[in-house]
Amino acid sequence: MIKIPSKERALDMYEKMYLIRAYEEEIYYLFFEGIMPGTIHQSTGQEACAVGMLYDLRKDDYMATTHRPAGHDLAKGVSLKSMMCEMFGKAEGCCKGKGGAMHTGDFTVGAMTANAIVGGNLPIAAGVALAFKMQKKDNVVVCFFGDGATNEGAFHEAMNAAATWKLPVIYACENNLYSATTSIKITCNMENPAADRAAAYNIPAEVVDGNDVLAVNEAARRAIERARKGEGPTIIELKTYRRCGHSRNDACGYRPKEEEEAWYARDPIALFRNRILEEKVATEAELAAIENRITEEIKEAVEYAKNAPFPALESALEDIFWQGGND
Amino acid sequence: MAVMSIADALKSAIAEEMRRDPTVFCIGEDEDIPGGMGGAFTVTKGLADEFGFERVINTPISEILIAGVCVGAAMVGMRPVADLQYSDFLFCMMDQLVNQAAKMCYMSGGQVKVPMVMRAPCGATNRGAQHAQSPESYFVHVPGLKVVCPSTAYDAKGLMKQAIRDDNPVIFFEHKLLYGSSRKEAGAINASSEIPDEEYIIPFGKAAIRREGKDITIVANLLMSHRAIQAAEILEKEGISCEVIDPRTLVPFDYDTVIESLRKTGKLMIIHEDHYNLGWGAQLAAYIAEHEIYLLDAPICRVAAYDTPIPFSPPLEEYVIPSTERIVKTARVLAEM
Ligand SMILES: Cc1ncc(C[n+]2csc(CCOP(=O)(O)OP(=O)(O)O)c2C)c(N)n1
Ligand SMILES: [Mg+2]
Numbered sequence: 001m002i003k004i005p006s007k008e009r010a011l012d013m014y015e016k017m018y019l020i021r022a023y024e025e026e027i028y029y030l031f032f033e034g035i036m037p038g039t040i041h042q043s044t045g046q047e048a049c050a051v052g053m054l055y056d057l058r059k060d061d062y063m064a065t066t067h068r069p070a071g072h073d074l075a076k077g078v079s080l081k082s083m084m085c086e087m088f089g090k091a092e093g094c095c096k097g098k099g100g101a102m103h104t105g106d107f108t109v110g111a112m113t114a115n116a117i118v119g120g121n122l123p124i125a126a127g128v129a130l131a132f133k134m135q136k137k138d139n140v141v142v143c144f145f146g147d148g149a150t151n152e153g154a155f156h157e158a159m160n161a162a163a164t165w166k167l168p169v170i171y172a173c174e175n176n177l178y179s180a181t182t183s184i185k186i187t188c189n190m191e192n193p194a195a196d197r198a199a200a201y202n203i204p205a206e207v208v209d210g211n212d213v214l215a216v217n218e219a220a221r222r223a224i225e226r227a228r229k230g231e232g233p234t235i236i237e238l239k240t241y242r243r244c245g246h247s248r249n250d251a252c253g254y255r256p257k258e259e260e261e262a263w264y265a266r267d268p269i270a271l272f273r274n275r276i277l278e279e280k281v282a283t284e285a286e287l288a289a290i291e292n293r294i295t296e297e298i299k300e301a302v303e304y305a306k307n308a309p310f311p312a313l314e315s316a317l318e319d320i321f322w323q324g325g326n327d
Numbered sequence: 328m329a330v331m332s333i334a335d336a337l338k339s340a341i342a343e344e345m346r347r348d349p350t351v352f353c354i355g356e357d358e359d360i361p362g363g364m365g366g367a368f369t370v371t372k373g374l375a376d377e378f379g380f381e382r383v384i385n386t387p388i389s390e391i392l393i394a395g396v397c398v399g400a401a402m403v404g405m406r407p408v409a410d411l412q413y414s415d416f417l418f419c420m421m422d423q424l425v426n427q428a429a430k431m432c433y434m435s436g437g438q439v440k441v442p443m444v445m446r447a448p449c450g451a452t453n454r455g456a457q458h459a460q461s462p463e464s465y466f467v468h469v470p471g472l473k474v475v476c477p478s479t480a481y482d483a484k485g486l487m488k489q490a491i492r493d494d495n496p497v498i499f500f501e502h503k504l505l506y507g508s509s510r511k512e513a514g515a516i517n518a519s520s521e522i523p524d525e526e527y528i529i530p531f532g533k534a535a536i537r538r539e540g541k542d543i544t545i546v547a548n549l550l551m552s553h554r555a556i557q558a559a560e561i562l563e564k565e566g567i568s569c570e571v572i573d574p575r576t577l578v579p580f581d582y583d584t585v586i587e588s589l590r591k592t593g594k595l596m597i598i599h600e601d602h603y604n605l606g607w608g609a610q611l612a613a614y615i616a617e618h619e620i621y622l623l624d625a626p627i628c629r630v631a632a633y634d635t636p637i638p639f640s641p642p643l644e645e646y647v648i649p650s651t652e653r654i655v656k657t658a659r660v661l662a663e664m
Contacts, residue, residue, distance in 0.1 A: 037513070037641045039454045089640030100455035100639025116457040117419065118388050151387030152419075179388050181363030182356065187387035249510055253362025316643040320635050 045243030052216025069114035119152030148179020210238030332507025355410030394423030429471030485529030
């Protein structure tokens with residue numbers, strides 16, 4: 001077991017995980033009550049992956065995410081208010097309401113616009129890493145993708161180039177065992193769809209318990225250090241599980257109940273919370289205070305987003321081409 | 328006779344063809360997983376119960392593979408029906424469709440045929456720019472591909488059966504707001520039809536006249552054909568009589584039905600959810616201008632999605648996609664000309 005970090009760090013990590021969980025639960029409610037438009041792909045249950053991987057990135061490091069972006073965005077520092085406004089399609093959304101649930105992001109904190117084409121972000125992350133290298137910066141990129149994405153051609157092209165060019169990129173596969181309704185077992189002949197393929201490209205790989213935030217974080221720090229030192233990419237395969245449907249209207253009828261129960265018993269937030277308490281890093285009251293504060297912040301963000309104005313209609317015709325001026 | 332949604336009509340067409348012809352098979356991501364949805368929009372749900380997983384293939388998320396496997400299997404005697412989940416992912420398999428499927432028959436000097444159907448759910452539904460496109464026109468442009476776009480359950484069934492029997496690659500667009508599947512969509516329109524018990528097939532290249540009229544000819548496909556009918560009903564009350572034509576297939580295109588209608592009306596309005604710039608309406612407009620300009624009493628008028636990626640925000644999406652109101656307003660101006 002990995003040693004628990006300092007109180008400050010542990011509580012901060014816990015807070016970020018709790019924020020993601022509370023955010024996703026609120027979004028679920030808003031969506032199913034018909035209060036919020038659009039579609040949803042939630043990261044409930046995968047909070048340790050997001051926080052563990054991103055906790056030690058710098059603000060100017062980059063993060064590339066998928067159709068399931070909220071946890072990653074919040075962990076990278078996209079503001080709660082701008083996320084919530086985006087979900088409601090409001091002008092103050094992080095993408096001015098033009099992106100929506102599958103395209104959140106904020107470049108000012110290194111959160112690239114989320115990509116809803118499965119596998120689409122993998123070569124793009126390699127491109128960002130290539131540029132960092134060309135620009136002689138020591139920045140790195142963390143690129144998230146699912147188990148299903150490893151079957152895309154883009155995965156293989158990106159891995160090959162990242163390895164050959166020794167790019168400063170960390171490929172983090174959140175293996176939640178399913179791509180939509182399909183078990184990875186019937187689409188890939190390998191136990192670890194990302195990590196086992198790493199050998200083919202001569203990329204170092206680790207398989208990590210994705211529900212243990214400290215284990216994820218330790219692997220992430222090793223990979224980040226390698227990348228910063230110019231030693232090239234790492235593949236980290238995080239074993240985790242969705243505590244929610246793939247998208248809306250999904251009762252997960254394709255998942256065995258025993259499997260669900262086994263994973264639900266290993267909730268990443270409960271696991272970390274228990275450790276904090278068991279090792280007396282903080283008290284129940286201290287944790288409750290954090291949780292209450294987050295709950296309040298989310299309530300405020302929802303109220304704010306609900307009442308915020310929609311974008312002007314003509315704004316739909318802007319941003320097709322760059323309007324930000326010259327460098 | 329039974330009333331069916333487009334989703335059910337498509338399922339029944341595919342099942343009938345699979346029963347009739349053992350070379351027909353379905354392939355796609357989440358195509359029919361027990362406890363799953365049956366593609367993204369329920370069309371293929373339950374087919375494996377009858378046909379087994381040899382003929383209902385659940386693939387990895389690998390679009391190049393899906394299209395390439397269809398091309399290969401089709402070249403040696405099979406008739407694949409593939410499911411894309413969202414038409415936006417057609418772009419992930421462009422090489423296999425445009426460089427391979429479309430050209431094999433021609434490049435081989437007619438030695439080989441590629442009978443395959445690529446089912447592509449299209450249309451804007453508040454999902455954001457990468458799950459929203461109506462990319463018919465890209466494929467209209469490619470010689471060797473047929474392009475189909477049913478807007479009613481009756482047409483969906485008859486055209487799907489034709490698509491499966493056709494000896495060429497067919498891109499088959501299905502609009503998400505017209506499916507009528509158990510998967511609810513905000514803004515969905517009921518496109519159900521009475522489906523005869525007897526088998527029927529709808530040939531490609533025959534437009535349907537949805538509504539007769541004498542002042543303006545409106546040509547519109549998919550969701551827009553429904554909005555055109557709504558608009559025509561409103562305009563009727565104002566004394567403007569519109570003939571609404573649904574082309575049903577874009578390749579081949581039934582120019583004759585449009586020309587016949589223009590002999591009566593002399594005014595042409597084209598409506599599509601595809602973008603304005605080189606949407607399929609541009610081809611129709613150019614064709615009429617080139618061959619039948621003397622039938623026209625006024626400039627041709629196009630109502631299309633504005634040339635922007637599709638925004639997520641519901642009011643913005645509504646603004647970008649032609650609304651019934653925008654169609655009515657444009658028709659009023661055209662009627663005055
Ligand atoms: C290119 C492409 N193909 C298919 C889809 C439809 N789709 C969206 S999410 C998804 C499953 C992705 O599975 P995985 O990569 O394991 O990520 P997870 O959803 O489990 O986070 C699919 C098939 C898509 N968005 N993009
Ligand atoms: Mg997955």
